[in-house]
Each structure stands twice: as C-alpha cells, then as structure tokens.
Amino acid sequence: MTTAEWPATRTGGGGLRRLSALLWRRPFAALSALVVPPLAWFLLIYIAALAVLFVAAFWSVDPFTGEVVRDFTFQNFQDVATLPTYRHIVYRTVLIAAAVTVTDAILAFPVAYFMARIAGPRLRLVLTTLVVLPLWSSYLARVYAWRLILAHDGALNWALSLVGLPSLAIGYSNWAMWIVFSYIWLPFMIMPVFAALERVPNSYFEASQDLGGRGLRTLRKVVLPLAMPGLVAGSIFTFSLTLGDYITPVLVGGPGSDFIGNVVYANVGVANNIPFAAAYATVPLVMMALYLWLARRIGAFEVM
Amino acid sequence: MLTKTASHEADRDRTEAADTLLEVEGLAKSFKGTVALHSVDLSIRRGEFFTLLGPSGSGKTTTLRLIAGFERPDSGSVRLDGRDVARLAPFKRDVNTVFQDYALFPHMSVAENIAYGLEAKRVAREERGKRVAEALRMVQLERFADRSPSALSGGQRQRVGLARAIVNRPRLLLLDEPLGALDLKLRQEMQLELKHIQEEIGITFLYVTHDQEEALSMSDRIAVFNDGRIEQIGSPSEVYEKPKSEFVAGFVGTSSLVERGGDRLVLRPEKVHIARSAEAFTGEGWHVETGRIAESVYLGLYTRHIVRLDAGETVVSVEQNAEGPASTLAAARGQPVTVAWRKANVFALPGERQTMEKQT
Numbered sequence: 001m002t003t004a005e006w007p008a009t010r011t012g013g014g015g016l017r018r019l020s021a022l023l024w025r026r027p028f029a030a031l032s033a034l035v036v037p038p039l040a041w042f043l044l045i046y047i048a049a050l051a052v053l054f055v056a057a058f059w060s061v062d063p064f065t066g067e068v069v070r071d072f073t074f075q076n077f078q079d080v081a082t083l084p085t086y087r088h089i090v091y092r093t094v095l096i097a098a099a100v101t102v103t104d105a106i107l108a109f110p111v112a113y114f115m116a117r118i119a120g121p122r123l124r125l126v127l128t129t130l131v132v133l134p135l136w137s138s139y140l141a142r143v144y145a146w147r148l149i150l151a152h153d154g155a156l157n158w159a160l161s162l163v164g165l166p167s168l169a170i171g172y173s174n175w176a177m178w179i180v181f182s183y184i185w186l187p188f189m190i191m192p193v194f195a196a197l198e199r200v201p202n203s204y205f206e207a208s209q210d211l212g213g214r215g216l217r218t219l220r221k222v223v224l225p226l227a228m229p230g231l232v233a234g235s236i237f238t239f240s241l242t243l244g245d246y247i248t249p250v251l252v253g254g255p256g257s258d259f260i261g262n263v264v265y266a267n268v269g270v271a272n273n274i275p276f277a278a279a280y281a282t283v284p285l286v287m288m289a290l291y292l293w294l295a296r297r298i299g300a301f302e303v304m
Numbered sequence: 305m306l307t308k309t310a311s312h313e314a315d316r317d318r319t320e321a322a323d324t325l326l327e328v329e330g331l332a333k334s335f336k337g338t339v340a341l342h343s344v345d346l347s348i349r350r351g352e353f354f355t356l357l358g359p360s361g362s363g364k365t366t367t368l369r370l371i372a373g374f375e376r377p378d379s380g381s382v383r384l385d386g387r388d389v390a391r392l393a394p395f396k397r398d399v400n401t402v403f404q405d406y407a408l409f410p411h412m413s414v415a416e417n418i419a420y421g422l423e424a425k426r427v428a429r430e431e432r433g434k435r436v437a438e439a440l441r442m443v444q445l446e447r448f449a450d451r452s453p454s455a456l457s458g459g460q461r462q463r464v465g466l467a468r469a470i471v472n473r474p475r476l477l478l479l480d481e482p483l484g485a486l487d488l489k490l491r492q493e494m495q496l497e498l499k500h501i502q503e504e505i506g507i508t509f510l511y512v513t514h515d516q517e518e519a520l521s522m523s524d525r526i527a528v529f530n531d532g533r534i535e536q537i538g539s540p541s542e543v544y545e546k547p548k549s550e551f552v553a554g555f556v557g558t559s560s561l562v563e564r565g566g567d568r569l570v571l572r573p574e575k576v577h578i579a580r581s582a583e584a585f586t587g588e589g590w591h592v593e594t595g596r597i598a599e600s601v602y603l604g605l606y607t608r609h610i611v612r613l614d615a616g617e618t619v620v621s622v623e624q625n626a627e628g629p630a631s632t633l634a635a636a637r638g639q640p641v642t643v644a645w646r647k648a649n650v651f652a653l654p655g656e657r658q659t660m661e662k663q664t
Contacts, residue, residue, distance in 0.1 A: 203405055206372075209395050211400065211424055211472065222409055226410070
C-alpha cells in the first residue's frame with residue numbers, strides 16, 4: 001500500500017496529506033493525538049480543580065481583613081462536624097437525596113419495564129421521547145412550574161378544593177423539595193433501568209417460567225437482580241444530583257430548607273469564606289465516595 | 305446399537321396406544337399474518353428420543369415453543385398424558401426446556417441455576433441439595449457447582465442447561481437446537497453424551513435441530529418439517545431409505561432424482577455404482593446406464609463423482625478409496641462410464657403431490 005500509486009501524489013500533496021501519512025506510519029502519534037486533549041481536559045479542569053478545592057479547605061479567612069490565610073488548619077472541618085446547624089443541613093440533604101432516589105427507583109421501574117419488555121418499537125420510541133422531553137426545557141422553568149402547582153393558592157390546592165378535599169400546606173417545605181426533586185431527576189433513573197432491562201434476553205424470562213417460576217418469582221429472582229446495575233447507575237444520578245443541588249431548595253424549599261449547596265453558595269458569595277465553602281463542599285464528595293463503595297460492596301456492579 | 309433400537313421400536317409399536325406421552329393435533333400458529341405452522345399432528349411415545357428436523361423457518365422451533373408454552377396456538381391441542389395443556393402457562397406444564405443460547409441466569413452460580421426449578425416447586429432444602437448434586441454428577445460438573453456460568457465454556461454451559469432442566473424430572477424434555485452454538489467436535493461429543501443421559505434417566509426427549517446428521521445419529525424417530533408442515537415421520541432409516549417426498553430426499557442426506565418409466569427415483573450416492581464397462585454389473589437386479597464423468601472430487605475417505613447421464617440427468621456417486629487414491633477410474637472429465645444401481649436399493653417417490661420448487 002504505497003502512496004505512490006495515488007495520482008494525488010504527483011501534485012506534491014498538501015500539509016494535510018503529509019500529516020496523514022505521518023500518523024499512518026506512527027500509530028502511537030495518532031493515538032496520542034486522540035487521547036491527550038480529553039485527558040488534559042480531565043486532569044487540568046477536573047482533577048486540578050478538585051485538588052485546589054481540597055487544599056483550600058485547610059485554609060482560613062482573617063476575620064478582620066477578609067483575606068484568605070494560607071496556613072494549614074483543621075478548623076473548617078471541625079466546624080462542619082461539630083456545629084449543629086451544619087450537621088443538620090447535611091442530614092437533611094442526605095435524607096432527601098435518599099428519599100428521592102428510592103422514590104425514583106419505585107416510579108421508574110414499572111415505566112422502564114413497560115418500555116423495555118411490553119411496548120412495541122413504535123410505542124417505545126414515543127415513550128422514550130416523552131421521558132426525555134422535559135430535559136429539553138429549562139430546569140428553572142420546571143421548578144417554577146412546580147412552585148405554581150404546590151403554592152398555597154396553587155393548582156394542587158385548587159384541584160383539591162374542586163373535589164371537596166381540604167387543602168395541603170406542602171408548598172415551601174421539605175415535602176415540596178422531595179416531590180420536585182423526584183420529578184426532575186426521574187428521567188435519569190428511567191433511562192439506565194430501561195437500558196438494563198432491554199439487555200436481558202427474552203430466554204431468561206422463558207427459562208424462569210419454564211422452571212416453574214410464576215410472575216413474582218421471576219421478578220424477584222431474575223428481573224430485579226439483572227435490573228440492579230441500571231438501578232444503581234440511576235441512583236448515582238439521582239442521589240448525586242440531589243446532593244449537589246441548591247436551586248430547588250431556594251425556589252420551593254422555603255425558609256429553613258437549606259441544602260449543603262446553599263451553605264456553600266452563601267459562603268462563596270455573601271460570607272466570602274471560600275475555605276469553609278471548600279470544606280463543606282467535600283462533604284457530598286465523601287458521601288458519593290461512600291455510596292459508590294457501598295454499591296460495590298453489595299455487588300451491584302458485578303452483574304454488569 | 306442401531307439394530308437394538310430398531311427391535312426396541314418394534315416392541316413399542318405393539319403397545320403404542322398405551323404408551324403415548326404427547327399427542328399434538330391440528331396445531332397451527334401464525335405470526336402477524338404469516339403462517340408459521342399449518343396443522344401439525346404428532347404423537348410421541350414414552351421414553352422416545354424424538355427429533356423435529358427441518359430448515360430454519362420450517363416450523364420446528366414454533367412447534368417446540370407451543371409445546372413448552374412460550375406461545376399460544378391459534379388452534380389445535382397439545383395433550384400431555386391425555387391432558388390438554390395447549391393454553392396453560394409454561395409453569396403449569398410438566399415439561400422443561402434446554403435453550404439454544406443456554407439462558408443460564410448470569411447472577412446465579414451453577415448450583416443455584418440448577419436449584420431454581422426445585423425452589424420454585426418448593427422442594428425441601430435437603431432433597432434439593434441431593435438432587436442438584438445428582439444432576440451435577442450426571443453432567444460431570446461436580447467441581448463447578450459454585451462457579452459463575454460466565455466462567456464456563458460453551459459445552460459446559462449447555463450441560464448446566466441440561467442439568468437445570470432434568471433435575472426437575474419432567475415428563476418431557478424439550479431441547480431447542482441445544483448444540484447449535486458449539487463447534488463440530490464438541491457437538492459430536494455432546495451428541496453421544498446427551499444420548500447416554502437420555503438412556504440413563506429414561507426421560508422422553510423432544511429434540512429440535514436443522515442438522516440431519518445429528519437427527520439421524522441420535523433419534524428413535526424423526527419428523528421432517530418443511531414450510532410449516534410435517535413431510536414425514538419415521539425412524540432414521542425409514543426417513544433416509546424411504547423418503548416420502550422430494551423435500552425429504554433432498555434434506556436428509558444427499559440424493560439425485562431421476563425419472564425412469566414414470567417413476568421418480570431417489571438415488572443415494574452410495575447406491576450408485578460406476579465402472580468402465582457394463583461387465584461389472586452382470587447378474588440379477590441391476591439397472592445399467594451410460595454417462596460421462598463431469599467432475600471427480602477426492603475427499604480422503606471416498607471420492608465423489610458427478611456423472612452426467614446420457615439420458616440427461618446428473619447423478620452423484622461415491623466410491624470408497626479402499627485401494628488408495630488411485631481410484632479404479634481415471635477420474636478425468638468427460639471419461640465415459642457405466643452407471644448402475646440395484647433396483648431394490650432405490651426408492652420411487654410416491655405420487656406426484658410434491659412440487660418441484662421445494663427441492664433445495
């Protein structure tokens with residue numbers, strides 16, 4: 001395969017041609033050219049930023065000048081661990097993230113199952129589109145919409161009064177956050193569970209039935225374990241996305257509904273205490289690391 | 305072996321009525337307007353190794369899936385020991401299936417896979433353990449009980465599939481091209497093993513394959529499928545020696561078809577002899593013709609000659625290389641030869657109900 005056979009070489013070729021030939025002769029150069037940019041991006045922007053965050057967490061702020069003091073101290077972490085306010089906010093954030101994850105898993109499974117195993121190809125396409133459609137609209141618009149629904153004189157209470165039920169006071173509360181987060185992150189649970197269920201060969205279902213397994217046994221012993229990687233993948237999304245959010249608490253949470261993110265935001269902006277913000281921001285990181293470790297321990301990744 | 309099976313079968317014939325395990329009548333199924341199965345009747349005897357043989361799309365797998373309960377028939381009945389199960393769910397039928405793709409549960413160990421059916425039937429733990437161990441021993445996988453199916457080879461996986469089915473002691477075991485994914489050598493080993501296991505446990509096997517050699521070597525009886533219908537049911541030798549249709553003649557083994565005196569004759573290659581002159585075929589019962597060698601292919605065990613008869617047709621003849629590669633014929637193209645067959649050894653196709661285009 002010599003380039004001499006190609007008529008274009010007679011014209012002398014361009015720089016592009018020479019580059020192409022060079023990459024052909026040196027596969028390592030070609031590979032490097034492909035891998036280095038994303039790797040550099042990952043190392044510089046992501047890992048480096050995390051490292052800076054972690055280092056900054058051990059600094060402090062001079063209370064008089066507001067300047068960052070670059071001396072090593074554990075004070076920030078001590079505050080995070082001991083001050084009741086901050087501990088309480090961590091509990092609330094983690095609890096709601098967990099509740100949202102469980103809710104989404106329960107809501108997503110039947111939808112994903114229907115999409116993957118029962119719906120025909122056309123209906124499946126329609127459903128897939130419907131599931132991801134909300135993601136095309138602005139996150140803010142969707143949260144505001146829920147604000148309108150859940151507010152005291154909102155759509156929900158209006159509908160309840162129509163059928164003669166007492167109104168609910170769940171606007172601007174933890175309940176409202178739970179509902180809105182569950183709604184917003186639901187597609188992130190449905191899609192991986194759908195993908196996991198779609199991959200299960202039909203013959204597994206037939207084999208289970210053939211061996212005497214009725215619907216429930218098949219679901220419990222075969223379908224759920226095989227859907228587990230999808231559920232875990234989805235829960236990583238729903239859990240971490242809720243854990244890191246600070247907009248929904250502001251918009252639908254009302255007073256006394258701060259999340260970890262709100263504290264970080266307040267310390268970066270209003271309080272100008274970046275070291276404390278950095279220390280507090282490591283909390284969800286550690287939570288996620290713990291969560292992934294736990295998922296691994298219970299063997300959730302093994303079926304993949 | 306073969307003669308034993310044959311005499312066995314003669315015994316069975318006498319008590320057929322009492323010994324029928326499965327009776328399929330008028331079974332029909334179509335998918336989205338395409339008819340997969342026209343109207344199938346068959347009856348399988350207790351303890352029999354019965355094979356459904358046919359090309360893909362001929363309806364053999366559909367028949368198996370209807371018997372297993374994975375599909376519901378449009379019409380017809382499937383009677384297992386006299387009880388019609390055609391419309392029952394798979395878990396309400398006393399049959400088990402060995403799948404072509406093994407269908408082993410990847411999140412369970414080998415032993416857990418095998419125990420699955422017993423658990424579903426709420427067999428007591430102690431009994432369960434005993435039966436799983438026994439099934440593992442039968443397929444020679446005792447050492448692999450705690451392995452994951454993904455750590456096994458294809459042949460081992462299919463043994464697990466077999467053990468998982470027979471541990472339930474079904475009345476009828478369905479095997480859907482169980483060796484289809486294995487390579488030739490392993491397939492031949494597994495054929496023998498399957499046959500031995502079947503003889504040992506005495507469970508009735510309903511075996512689906514498109515491999516005619518597999519069907520001939522393993523079965524007590526074969527049903528040859530074509531185009532959603534059964535063309536013939538018979539013992540391997542009946543199906544091979546006395547095919548009832550052109551399709552069967554062509555699908556089971558190779559054969560040449562010639563028309564002589566209004567009869568359409570099935571000529572099996574091993575029954576067509578060739579020689580330089582007609583002197584070789586003196587005596588009673590020979591039919592002798594002339595032709596020319598169109599092609600000769602040396603194949604080690606034998607040489608295959610394709611001969612163009614002067615009457616017009618082409619026939620295939622095989623000659624054993626008993627005297628080494630220097631065949632009795634200088635296998636040159638165009639070499640004139642005498643072609644002969646014993647009239648008793650060739651079989652005329654019945655009637656003219658078969659259409660020509662079915663020959664593959």
